[in-house]
Amino acid sequence: MPAKKTVSATEAKSVAKEEVKKPVAKKEPVKKATAAKKAATTTKKKTTTKKATTKKVEKKVEAPVVNKKSVKDYEDIINWKKGEAHAMDWLYIEVNAGDLLTEVEAGVDNLSTTCQAILNCMLEGDGFIVEPSEADKVNTSLTVRYYCDNLSEDRKKYFER
Secondary structure, three states: OOOOOOOOHHHHHHHHHHHHHOOOOOOOOOOOOOHHHHHHHHHOOOOOOOOOOOOOOOOOOOOOOOOOOOHHHHHHHHHHHHHHHHHOOOOEEEEEHHHHHHHHOOOOOOHHHHHHHHHHOOEOOOEEEEOOOOOOOOOOOOEEEEEOOOOOOOOOEHHHO
8 A cells, every 4th residue: 555645744735835826727808898989879860750650451250161061062971971881781770950050060050951951861660759830840869760771773762652
């Protein structure tokens, strides 16, 4: 093991004093602006311009244009549902006018189109679960049971009987 170096007390004090006496590097303060820059900024003229006053034009808020589905669109949706039910070997499906309208076009008043499509898709053998008392049968409660076991094209429409 190496021997420890011993330092006398006077030597330690002198070393400590030397460390204290070492000059610390001072940072020079940053000069803000040179005289030339000051002169250039003071000679610049401030120009003022009048702001043109503009009138705010109020935009008329128009109701958004809603593209409502047609009877043909609803018939396609119902026939697609019937085809899916047939593919899953279901005997029948029940379609409610209010539910179908909410499913396809939530918040749109297109009930008469929906009911017309439901009635157009009825084939012989299909029946009403809930038949509205109105003559045109336009009501959210209109519910029809479509039988899906036979979707052949030669089946007559319900209203052609």
